[in-house]
Structures are given as C-alpha cells and as structure tokens.
Amino acid sequence: MNTKMEQRVELSDEIWSETCWEIGESRFDPDQAVTAGSNFMIGNGYMGYRGTFADDRADQYPALVVTDTYDNADGTWKELVTAPNGLFTLLSCRGKDILWRQGGFGEYERRLNMLRGEWSARARWDDPGILVEEERFCSYDDLHLLTSRTRITALGEVELEIATGIDGKVWSLNGNHFSSLSLEEGPDCLEASCVTGEQGYHLVLREDALLRRAGGAAIEPCETASREGALCRVFRVSLEEGQALVLEKRVVLYSSNDLRDTSRITSDAARGPLPTQEEVRQATAGGLSRAVSRSWEELREAHRNIWKDRWDSADILIGGDRVAQTLIRYNLYHNVIAAPAHADHLPLGARGLSCQAYQGAAFWDQEIFNLPMFLFTDPETARRLLVYRYRTLDGARKKARDLGYRGAFYAWVSGDTGEEICPSWFFRDVLTGRRIRNHFNDWQIHVSPDIAYTVWKYVTATGDQEFLELYGAEILFEVARFLASRVHYRPGLERYEIIRVLGPDEYHENVDNNYFTNFQAQFVCRYAVEVYDSLSTDHPRVFDDVARRIGLERGERDAWDDIARRIYIPEADHETGLIEQFQGFFELEDTRPEVIRERLLDPGEYWGWPNGIAVETQVSKQADVTQLFMLHPKACSREVIRANWEYYEPRTQHGSSLSYAVYAICAAWIGHDQEAYRYFLRSCTVDLLNTGKAVSGGTFIGGIHTAACGVAWQIVVSGFAGMYLTRSGFGFDPHLPSGWETLAFTLKRWGDSLEVTLHQRAMTVRAREDNSREITLEVGSSEVALPPGQQVAVPLR
Amino acid sequence: MNTKMEQRVELSDEIWSETCWEIGESRFDPDQAVTAGSNFMIGNGYMGYRGTFADDRADQYPALVVTDTYDNADGTWKELVTAPNGLFTLLSCRGKDILWRQGGFGEYERRLNMLRGEWSARARWDDPGILVEEERFCSYDDLHLLTSRTRITALGEVELEIATGIDGKVWSLNGNHFSSLSLEEGPDCLEASCVTGEQGYHLVLREDALLRRAGGAAIEPCETASREGALCRVFRVSLEEGQALVLEKRVVLYSSNDLRDTSRITSDAARGPLPTQEEVRQATAGGLSRAVSRSWEELREAHRNIWKDRWDSADILIGGDRVAQTLIRYNLYHNVIAAPAHADHLPLGARGLSCQAYQGAAFWDQEIFNLPMFLFTDPETARRLLVYRYRTLDGARKKARDLGYRGAFYAWVSGDTGEEICPSWFFRDVLTGRRIRNHFNDWQIHVSPDIAYTVWKYVTATGDQEFLELYGAEILFEVARFLASRVHYRPGLERYEIIRVLGPDEYHENVDNNYFTNFQAQFVCRYAVEVYDSLSTDHPRVFDDVARRIGLERGERDAWDDIARRIYIPEADHETGLIEQFQGFFELEDTRPEVIRERLLDPGEYWGWPNGIAVETQVSKQADVTQLFMLHPKACSREVIRANWEYYEPRTQHGSSLSYAVYAICAAWIGHDQEAYRYFLRSCTVDLLNTGKAVSGGTFIGGIHTAACGVAWQIVVSGFAGMYLTRSGFGFDPHLPSGWETLAFTLKRWGDSLEVTLHQRAMTVRAREDNSREITLEVGSSEVALPPGQQVAVPLR
C-alpha cells in the first residue's frame, strides 16, 4: 500500500472537522488547484460548480458544468459545456488585485460542508487588511440557481474596488463549444448568452449582484466594465476599520434542452424543435426573478432542507473511526451531487459535473458503481437512472445495428441520446506519437448485460412491477437479443462463447470468454427468459405490447434459454479454486505490476492493448474475476473467492479507480480484514488524497471519480456489513473493521425501510413502523422475519 | 514498378547466356556475396551448397545445408544444420593467399548451368600468373556426394601452395548447433565428425582430394595442417608457364537420420534409436569409396543424365524472349533443387537448402507455390511432398490439441515432425526494442485447408486413388475435423464464421471471416463430405480403416456438410464487384503503401500487427482476395477478378515475395497484359536481382525464395497459358505476353502427358503416343477430346 497515502490519512485532524460533516484545508497549495477544485465542488445534479475561488480564471480550472448540453468541441469530443462563470468577483485595492490564487494570506480556510452542500472559504489579507468570507451553494430547491454570499470586513482603513459579474472566458477541456457568446447588461442584471457550435443549443445565464454595507444600505456600482473577458459591475467603496460589506450573487441558468421534451430522446431531433433564444432567456429571467424575490437565508434554508432529507436515508454512521466517517460522507456527497435525480433522461457521468472529462457521460460505472447506493437509499433516483437507459435504447439499437448485431448494444460512453460517443481514436503512444486504436467502443460489450443485470437488481429490490412493464422488460429483451446476436456457438464443444471482448480489465482487449462477461451474459439470458415467461403468462397484454413494439418472437426466448444453458463459463479449478480471467490468461507471463513497471521506457506509456507492457502478462488494470464476485456474492464459495482474491490481487495494477472497492469488498468477505480496510481507504481517497499530477502534458485529467464515490456505499454495506439481496429480504455476513464500534445505515426494500446497526458482536435491525410488509433477514444460517415496527438483535460470531 | 529492377533486366546480355541455360557474372561484387551465394547455389534436394568460392570463410556465408537435421540452436530456433565445408581449398604463393573474395583478377567469371546443375567459376590472376577454373555439383546420382574439379594453369613460372580439406568453422545462422565437432585425418581421407547439441544427431563428412598434374601423375601432400579451423592437406608445387594442375575433391556426407526409419515420423522418438557414430561413419565411408571408384567424368555424366530427365518434363520453352526464357529456367531450377524428391518425410523449405533461414521448414508455400509445378511435371515429387504432410499429421494433431481444437492444425513452420516450430516471439519493435508477439503460429490457420485443398488438386490431377486411400483421406478428414472445431456458429445469422485469423496478408492479424480462409475452409469441408461419401460407399473397407484409425463418426461428416453449406463467404458487391478481404476491411483507412511509408519513423519497422503502420489501413502485405482467385480460377467471373485486382493491387505493398505471382496470374486473366508481364518479371527476379540488403543489422536475410521460384511455373502455365484443371482434362484461356512468339511445356495428367505449344493466335496440344486415355481440352467455349498420339490445333482469338 502506498505509504504516502497512509501518511495523509493520519493528517486527518487537519483536514477534517470534529463533526465529520466537513472537509477543509487551512493551508493553500496552488499546485493542488485541480484536485481541490474537484474535492470542494458543489452541485445539484443539474449543475456542478468547482470549488475554486471567485477570482480564478481559466488557468485555475473553475467550471460551471451544465447537464444536458452535449455538444461537439472539435469533431471528436462530444461533451457537456462549461457555462460562463457567473460568480466571478475580483477585489482590488489601489489598482492592485487581491487574488486568492496568489495566497499570501495571514489566515486561510476552505471548507465543504457535506451535510448542507455548501462551500465556504475565508482569508485574511494584511495589506490591505481585509477579511473575506464567502459561502456558496448550488440550490437543490431551484436547480437552476447558483448563489454566493461574500462578507468583506475591513481590518483597517481601506479603499476597495469590487468588480463582480460574469466571466465569459470559459475553461473548456477540448476546445471552444460556443459559436457565439455575448455578455451584456440586462434589465437589472448581467446576462451571458451562448450558442453551441454543433447543435446550436442556447444557454442563457443571468447574474444578479447586490452589494450592501453590513446592516446597511445597498451600494450602487460606479460603472459596468470589462475585466479581461469578464463583464463586471464595478463598485468602489471606502471602509473604516471594522466596517463590512456583504455581496450577494444570484446566478440563474437555462439551456435549450431544459425546455424540450424529455419523454423520448433517441436522437436530438426526436426531442422536437429547439426553443428560441428568447424562450430560454424568458426561463432564465423567470428563475432569476424568483431567486431575487427571496432572501439569501430563505434560499439557503430551502436548499438545506432538501439535503437534510437526502441524508436521512443516505447517511452511514460509523462509530469509533472519524476518518472513515468523514470519508464515507465525502464520497456519498459526491455521488449525490453527480446524479441527475431531477431527470430520467440523463446519465450520471463518470466525472459527474466536476468537469468535462469523460464527456459528462455514463459508463458501466453508472449501474455497477453509482446506482446501488441509490437503489437502497433513494430508489426513485435509481429508477430514473435506469429509465435513462430506456430512453436511450434507440442509441443502443443503432450501435448494435451499425456493428452488425441486433438488440441493444449500449454505448461505452453514453451521453444524451445513448449513441456511442467514445471515439475510436484517442490514445497516443507516447513513444512514437502515433495514435492507438482502442476498442472500448466496440468490444467492451459487458456494459449491456451490466445494465440488464441492474434491471434485475432494481426490480428485485423494489418490486417495481410498473418499471419492469414500462421499461425494464424492453431493456432486458433488447440486451438478451443483442447477446444472442453476439455469441458464437462452437459446434464441436456444444457451447456458446463470447469472442473478442474487453472485460473490466482494460489492459487485455481482444480476449475470448472473459469470465465476467460470459457470466453476466448468462445471468441476463436466464433472467430474460424468466421475465418473458412470467410476463407472457401473468400479464399477456403488457407482454404483447412489448413484443409487438420490438418485434419479439418466441424463438428468441428459446435462443436465450439455450444460451443460458450452454454458454461457456470458465469454472473454478478443482484444486486451486482459480477461475481464468479469460481463455489463455494463465498462459501469459506471470509477473507483477512492479516488475513490468521497470520495463517502461516512458512513465506515460499506456500499459494496455495493443502493445503495452501489460498485454502479454497476467498483470491486470483492475479487478475482473473478483469484479464478478462483487455483483454475485453467492455465485462462488468463500474459498473460491479467497483463492481468486489472493491470486489476482498482487497481479492487479489498479490502473482504474474502480478496482480498490472490489478488492475491499471481497477482502471483507474472506476475512482479510486489514486489506479490506486498506482498500476501503484507498477507494475512498482516490480524489481526496490525489497527490499525483492532475494535469498531464497540459491535459486536464482531474475531476471527481464518481464511481469510486458511489461504490463507497457498497464497500461499507455490501462489504463490511456483508449485505446481499435475497428473495424475501436481505442477508448479512458482517466483517466490521476492528476499529469500528458501530456501523448504522438505512436500507430500503419494496418501498419500506430497515434501520441496521452493527456492533462487533451483534447487529440490530429495526423495521420502520410504516413498513407495509414483513422483511426476512438471513444472518449466517439463521433467518428472521421482521414485521413492521419490530426490531431484532442478532448475535454475531 | 521499381526502376532499378527494370534497368537490371535490360542488363540481361551481360548476365545471361546465349543458350538461356546459364546465369553468370563477369564482374565480381563483394557486396553481393550473400545474393550471389544463393543465386549460384547447387543442390540436389538432399544437400544445398551455396555458390560461394572455395576459399570463402564464414564471413562470406558459404554453407553446406543438409536435410533432415533439424536441431535447436539456442532454445528458440530449430533449423537445419550447416555441415563443415568439405570443398574448402586455399591457394597461396610465397606465403600470400590468393583469395577469390579479394577480387583483383584480370579475368573473372562465375556461372551456373541450370541444364546440368553445375556451378563453375574461372579467374585469372596476374601476380602470380595463374588461371583457376573450378566446376562443382551436388550429385543427383548419389545425393550424398558433393564434388568439385579445379584446374590451375600457370601463366608464368609459379610456386603454389594448395591447402585443401574441410573447414570446420561453419557459418550457422542462429548459433552453434554442434556439441562436438572434430576434424581428423582418416584412412585416405579427411573426416569431420559432428554431434548436434539438442538431438545428438551424428553427422560424418569425408573428403577425398586428388591433385595431379594435367595429364600426369598424382601429387602427394607434404603435410596435413590446420588453416584457421580448417584441416587441410597441403601441397606445394612448382609450375612452369603453361603447366597445369587438376584437383578433384569428393565429399560425402551422412547424418543419423539418413539411416533411420522414415515410415512414421510424428516425433523424433518415433523414428527409433539413433544410429551410432560408427554406423554413420560406415555409411559415409561406403559412399566415399563408391565415389572414388568412379572417374570424375563418370560421376558427372550420371548426374547430368538425371538433370536431363528432369528438364524433359519440367522445361518451359519461350520463344522470342530470352530474358524470360532464362528467368523461367532459373526459377524452375531452384524449385527443383529445393525439393526433397528422394524422400516422402521431408518438407520443401521456404528457403530450400540455400541457407538456414526460415528454419529449413515448410510453410503453406510448399503446397500453394512449390508443389503445382511438380504436380503437372513430376507428380511423384508432388506426391512425396503430400506424404510428408501425412507423416507429420501427429504434429498437426498435437498443435490442434494444444490449442484446444480437434483434428489437424498444421504448423505454420513445419520441420521434420510437423510440430509447430514457429516461435511465439521473434520480431522486435525497432522503435522500442521490445519483442512483439505475433500469431503466425496460432492464428494463421489457412495452412490446414491449403494442404487439404492440395490433396484435392493432387488426386484430381493424378487420379491417384491409392494416395487418397492411404494418405489423402486421412489428411482431409483431420483438416475438416479441425475446421469444424475451429469455426463458430452465429445463431442469429444462421451461419458459420471463422474468427481471429491471419489470412495470407500478414499485416492484418486477428481478423474475422477472411475471404480466403473461409472460402478454403468451405471448399475443404465440401470435398471432405464428397470423399467421405464416395469412400464409404465404394471402398467401405478402406473407409472403415481410416475411420477406425481416427475415430471418425458419421455426425462429423454431417457437421462438415453443414459448415460447407452455411459458412459465411463474403460476396462480391453487386455494384462494384468488390469482395471484402475480411470483415471490416473496407472501414479501415483507405490509403496506399507509398503514403504510409512516409509515416515510418524507422525504415526497419514491421508494418503489421499489433501496432504497425499498416494495421489500421487497407494496405496489405500481399495478395489475399486475389490469392484465392489463383487457387480457384473459376470461382468468380472475370469481371469480379478484374474489379478486385484493380482495387487491391494499388493497396498492396508486396512485403512478401508471394505477392507478385498472384498479381501476375490474375493480371494475365483479365487482359492487363503489361502488368502481368511486369509482375512476372518482378516475381522471377526476387532473388536474381535482389539489390537490397541481404544482411540487415548483422542478421542474414538472404537465401532463395523457393516459393517465388516454384510459382514461376504457375505464372506461365496458369497465368499466361491460362491452364486450369477440369474434371476430364484441362482448360486453357491463354494471354501470351506480346513479345512471346511461342510458349511450350509439358503437362501430366493421370500419368499421361500432353505437349502444349502456344502461339499468339493458335495453340496446339499433342497427346503422347503412350498415353493411356483420352484427355479433354476446353478452350473458350469449345471442347476437344484428345486420344493418345493425337494432336489438335485450336485458333485463339
């Protein structure tokens, strides 16, 4: 384990609060601008605003990232746009700017309050002597509202110039998205109005700024002026010692797609005509006038109330380990603000709304890493994420068709329409400068069964038959249909195979019979048959609707059944218990990441396909066989899980942030307690303690790893508490980290709630009074039925 | 077309003889030592002796390459060994060596007589004044005999020292093969006795040297002495002006395997115990005493007579084009001496016996490029080459088994046992120094159907039912069985596919549904069903024998039938006529070799898989779709052949010497006369005009491209004469090069012979008197039956 990380975890007293609801920093490190900007970000699932400073410019990577604005930057990268920065504020004194990014404060603090979704910072400058305290949040009460309040206190006599407005010099990762961007003075506001270059989307942002003396009257600006691409109102104020100013800023933002039909996405055209710029402006104007009509405290109170509700079901309480307590909240927070919980036509991006990296798009991460937390704490959001997959079925169908398959081949990188937006060419070989053709977009097929598997998981956990009938069955059937067109049958061996894939381990592209992929495919085909049979028997009209819609035939169901029965699933070796990651894996050079690292000619080399140093070795980028265990905890015996954990773990490079969690969860199950805890820490600090380069060769590679955030919930609940779904409730197989006195969380099932509390030697589970039915618990070999309002205590070995 | 080559072709008067039976050079170029050593080589299918000079040492790449001596040099390269050089002779005068390799002659000539299989050289030195004339041949009358005669004429008074014996300092391509090598004086001879390091094979070579004055008495040596690793008898002679000496050397050589059982190879052990060194020595001694008992003229006469017989059936007469006449003989000559016509357990190597390159092993070249010439001119040799494939079936079975398949998966590189001796790792990336894993050995599966296809061709052309029953059927069934285990069935598409192969074009490894491979597989499955049915019906006992031997079941025949019916064969596009080389080929970057050549960072880069510059483009190393046409001239219409020739030709880099011939043949068919002739010249001069580097980075890359030599026959007969097999004889569709007045050759069919003579506007075919049956000719739409002794003249358009 990385010693640097362990050292940093011990530094927790400095960066984490007593309440375990905050992260903070009291030293400013300009080299960590990228990381801190991500870690301290605020957001509400509609917009994300990086935790940078009010006077930061493009070089510091501030960004207001807006959902549902996918647009091509340069013909290659379709991604979300970054809107003009409406919180821009620049202080100066006697012609000299007072810049946060230059540090040199007497006193400094930046904090993120996860309980409230609020950012704050304070700094004291000595020359001139001022104390600046800013608070901000992206409102959950009005998703289009971003607002801040800044208090400036004079520590001596001081003449200040405050320029505040909208910075139009947007940092954009892959080039300019706007064919036009105008900053203008509007009626009682400033306005930025943009048109995107590819799709012609409008984006209108308005900013209202109110400056007043603390407890006193508003101050009028002297002028409106430009500050290097920022249009600002300029205030000039003289302050005596102890006097203070308060600046309230309200920023409201709408884009074209916020006004368009979301009932059926499938393509941009399917959403109907674009609203006019004037219509978008009207929406923005309406939002701003609502925001201005309420006091800043009112706005904040409404926002906080929603966060309070979220945490009611989402919070995990860890007794005896403040580091873990803070870490888990930090990660859950980022998973929440990344999720477009307001919509059912939008993806949860791999970097959320923390930046444009990964194109603001969903990967398999969404279902496998982000979604389970919602499924058991906020199932409505889980549902919406899956409905997004339904609404983007046409994109997946198109991809399948384009590649010669049937059904739904979900995009590796899925934006608004679900069409594949992963370019075929993006890596470059650092040794030769030549581009590399990777096949994430056409060979990494497991995303489709992963989504269908999650349909099963959602339906099982929620009992949401309506979802199944309206959306789930169609997703499932189309994925099964895709799989049936993608498998190959080996006549001599009388088995189905899946050829030429990438499994989760991305260093080994172009492999056959990847255990993970084949297992998921089998699971999905089996489930598809089950749903086909039950739906056609019990709900024939619903079934007929679906079948007619997609032209489903009885023979297809039989094909899925045959595939489920005869697909080749690599078996655990009778003696060693080992499962081969894919056919031929064990014949590759058996070595370790640290060994092949020595072979690098350049630290920036890609290790993977086609010709990287890991390709012909057993070194994996990330969990693969063990990844399957995470999804199917009961598919293999603990002995098999242990054998494979112990084999694959030292051969895993963890080149993906998705890897740690898998090893943490499986380690917990097999009693590798220390490793479980270490991997938990590693997974939960991927962003927080990112001490590596966040900009590489001028390319921004920062941003929040939302999958690592989302999966933190699973490490704790599925790993340490050992929770697994059963037909009639939940099972538990707890392995609490030794330092944890208690672990408590809420689980939702069929709309009901359980409150689970674990101690080292016992657990209690309470069914809420208003539960509608009995939930069965399985702990070891014992089973307990828990009726509404009842509580049960189970001793643990 | 390479202008350098065209220039050289115009130089023909200098290097080719009036008779068109010789190649020669009258200028000595030490930079061409490698190329000339190959071009002027002699051989007899048992041994090859490079056309170097008697005093050449390892640096000049002399080599006596011996069949059936496969042995590992360094753990990677199994290859034939090079024996000690028994023709070594060193002249000196007053302590100063007179070396051929230093040039400086007053007069010089080196010649190869293809009619007689004899090498000769003459040179006149002025100081001392001597004329040296040497002749040599590898005897076809006694395959173990290599002999030379050198006449040394004094042009003034001269004192000569002649050291002649055996040079033990062997040039060996991939390291030393001998664990021991001793040079000793034997009874009336010198002897080299070697033991190979891996297999422990013995190799005993004896040399007899007789020096006499011209027309006078024998001269006795003064001493036996070492000359830098060569053991020599040393003669010292004074000569007056005009006096001459004659040195006759007889070298006889046997290796262990020459005395072992060849009835069943399968593994080295299967050949029974190794003979003792003494047994090998006895064989050598016996051979030498037979050779010594005959005069040099007698030995030569016996050798010449055999060559005369060979040319009787093999020669092609071209009237009106002396360059072409010489070229065709040069190529046929090299195909003949490369062929182990004396054995039916040995391969015809890709570089023949010209050197150790390509491991002395057979590739698919053997059946597709070398064998057809024999099939129609010397069918017994064709049969023996195919029996070799039968004897190595176990190696092919082992390869199939090791890779998880059934039946016979023939080695890409096939030595004595047929086990795969192509290493998995041998290329290095010149840019990174890293080794590259190529998949010639496990993915280039077409070799198996190519061999089975040749079984069909052989049986069809010869009617050799005995061969089919004894050998052919088993090869065929095992290949069909392999294919059945190698194909994949696509349930949705109801078709078989062949996934992850290299077709003939080796730049595109790892492709699906390669047209060539799938077509060949279909052909073979269809033929296997046909043979299964006819054999089981008409020769049930023979069939039962084969079936019992290989455990064949009726269901397998049905599986082959199903595959033949439903395997996916890419079709010619209805509009363009184009056939896609493999699935997705047309989606690759459409560019040209000359364009991507500009992208090279190093001229030595490998263009192919996994990451070479051609991989993601439509640039092919060699013919692939058009290669199929060569094997199945009637499979597609002339229009389709033309469309594909015109499409693929400019996209072909000709990185393989196998490519030119295919484009020549197809060009002839479609009336691209000039291109056909140009490609004919290119193909026929691959070795002769090799002006490139023959040693690259210290690695020898020279040697005779035997496939290009063998296929010269096909360019002329299948291409220009347009000959194709029909059920009852031959068809012809002639397109003579405009400069050719006549083209005449012999064709064998069912043991009978036809003499074919083409003119520009007519052709005549004569059936020999002793033919046993009528042969039908098809020319255009007319058919003629030709009884024994009859002749027919057909006008051509």
Ligand SMILES: [Ca+2]
């Ligand atoms: Ca205002």
Ligand SMILES: [Ca+2]
């Ligand atoms: Ca003698």
